[in-house]
Amino acid sequence: MINIAKVYDVLAKEFEKYSAPVVDLVEAQTKDPFKILLATILSARTKDTTTSEVVNAMFEYIHTPEDLAKYTREEIEEMIYPVGFFRNKAKSLHKLPEVLKNKFNDRVPEEIDELLELPGVGRKTANLVRTIAFRKPAICVDVHVHRISNRLGYVQTKTPLETEMKLREILPEKYWLNYNSYLVAFGQNHCTPRNPKCSTCPIYDQCERVGVETKWIDK
């Protein structure tokens, strides 16, 4: 049986050796929920260093939804070009001020269901904004959390949403705030998609699936 508390403690201790990319990125630059929202949307499937450069440049000119609304979709594309999926993200960002204004009175909402109404925001981003901007407990399941939770044997799930719901059941809420960061850092440094570094794994003795074929998870 997995001891989640123990795993958490070990990873927490290891954590100083790692970094929590997006959290560090936005917290170093702003506490403004709107800017955090922008940075978080742009960070999807994108290296944090790339996101950081783009976001820094944007924050020179854009501080509010009104500022963002002044730009055309093409101008936004040009602005965010180095991040991946820039056309999709520009489309979302271009529409964002309108939705914030019409539905949320120009404020970034705090509830998951509300955040999900924003363009470019899916479950992972909604949860991430909630934790970073509002310090509310949330579980955001990205590829790392999904993969590792299955590899360790916490869950046996097909979709990230299933993983999120299962973790919501079995993971005590007091761990939610930092758990994602720890698991992501762990996923980048040890429990990698291919060829995980099991020989130097800090929670080797807590893993039920060492050496088990994981292609069914990793895809």
Next chain:
DNA sequence: AAAACGGGGGC
């Protein structure tokens, strides 16, 4: 359920 979207950085 699957496809489309993507440039940048690491090795």
Next chain:
DNA sequence: GCCCCAGTTTT
């Protein structure tokens, strides 16, 4: 050159 990146939207 190949692999991966704290996914979302559209078919």
